[in-house]
Amino acid sequence: MTIAIIGAGPGGLALARVLHVHGLEAVVYEREPSRDARGQGGMLDIHSGQRALREAGLLEEFFAIARGEGQDMRLLEPDGTLLLQEDTPDDAPLDRPEVDRADLRALLLDSLPEGTVRWGYAYRSAGDGVVHFADGRSTRYDLLVGADGAQSRVRALLTDARPEHLGQNSVEIGIPDIDRTHPDLSAMVGRGNYWVFGDGISLAAQRNGDGRVRIGINFFNTGEDWFATSGIPFDDPAAARARLIELLPGWHPRVTALIEACDDVVVPRPLTTLPVGLTWPSRPDVTLIGDAAHLMPPVGQGANQALLDGAFLALALAAHPDDIPAAVEEYEREMFERTGAAARMSADMQELLMSPDAARRLLEFFQPG
Structure with missing residues (x-):
């Protein structure tokens, strides 16, 4: 099968890596001109996404770059009142460690064969098994995966939903x-x-x-x-x-x-x-992962769900190497249920953060009873 992945974020790279682990190759097309073209942002809180890194064979390498002390937390009111301080013991398990986005991306990039990621390919359109790029280049695909983030352009092939x-x-x-x-x-x-x-x-x-x-x-x-x-x-x-x-x-x-x-x-x-619980009718040759599929409030779920999307889609393709439509349907069924629940939880947390007494409600959340 010929798999074209649009976007070299955590989800797209996790998909390519887990496919590689199972003997299947893909090509990742990224619009940025190089891996160092821009900064990659701040820290990520990786918890459920560790399952994806285990499937990728990278969990130990992840723990080597993760920051357990990043789990420390201080919660205050505007007048400086300290409501909560949690300091992580040095021997605490890495249940929710922080990791620099750039470090996680480098870990995934370095785990892929040379040439897997093609830089400077800005997606323009796709159809009839051909994806077209902004500079006039094109390539064929059996499966097109939109891993191109919140402002995904691949999304329009499956749904009219917009952020x-x-x-x-x-x-x-x-x-x-x-x-x-x-x-x-x-x-x-x-x-x-x-x-x-x-x-x-x-x-x-x-x-x-x-x-x-x-x-x-x-x-x-x-x-x-x-x-x-x-x-x-x-x-x-x-x-x-x-x-x-x-x-x-x-x-x-x-x-x-x-x-x-x-x-x-x-x-x-x-x-x-994106709307909570967004779904679309399955297509045999196109699907979405990460923020392209389920953009959520920024409360700690997005990157984890993107990593899981990539890993689970790869596992479905490895289980059905001769039946891409069946693999896509299997992946989407699981993804819709899993990310729908995560999106609802994220929406509830966002509602808490937007409330007038957010500080006190957060304190109750972290210290119930």
Whole structure:
């Protein structure tokens, strides 16, 4: 079979790797010009996705790059009140370790035969067993797999569903080399996740393996046009930082000091999701994995489900090497049930985060009874 995978994210690479383990080859077509063309973002909390890495024969290598201390958590109110602090013992099991996206991607890329990933191939269209790329190149396929993320273009072959605004807009900022540049703030954030929840606004700071602390300031119950009316001048980083602090009235100066210490990378991120429980009639030659299939709120499920999608689709194809339609149907039945449940759970957690008393509800969630 000729399998064309569109997108070299965790799901697409996991699919290619598990296929390779079972003696089946695929080609991954990625629009980025090279593996180092752009940064890969922050940390991932990998839990259920470890099953996929086991199927890929990479679990031990994953544990070698994972950060158990990334499971640490501090939860505060805007006035600086510490509600919860959990520090992970050094000998704790790696049930939910954090891993840099770039490190996970490198692990998967390096596990594939040379030439499996073709860089600089931007998907344009597909049909009748041929996929066409933006530069005029094309290739044939028996199975086309859309692993091309939230704004998937392959998705249109299967469903008219499109991502809808979640009612949340985030601003991403960060402090590079925080141990050296701001040791006091480094100690405050700790080794893992630092969360502050107020009424309709949260700040989440997360330490990355490269020493950078990535910070997301989330504005809940806001519309698609919120950035246009927020007064945040994204073309002027210093003024943008000042405006962000203005939008946090009454927050403790120790918390807003994280914003003052950030560098000039200030990125607006409107958040979108696909409908919970999205399905489509199965086609024998096209399917979707990851965010292309089930874009969820960013509460810790997306990357795990993408890894599982890739592994389970590969296992279905390995079990039915002469019957791609049967393999696709088997994969989609399992995927729809599994990711539907994950999406509902994610939606419930998102509802909690958007509530006025999110900090206290989170405390009850982490410390029931």
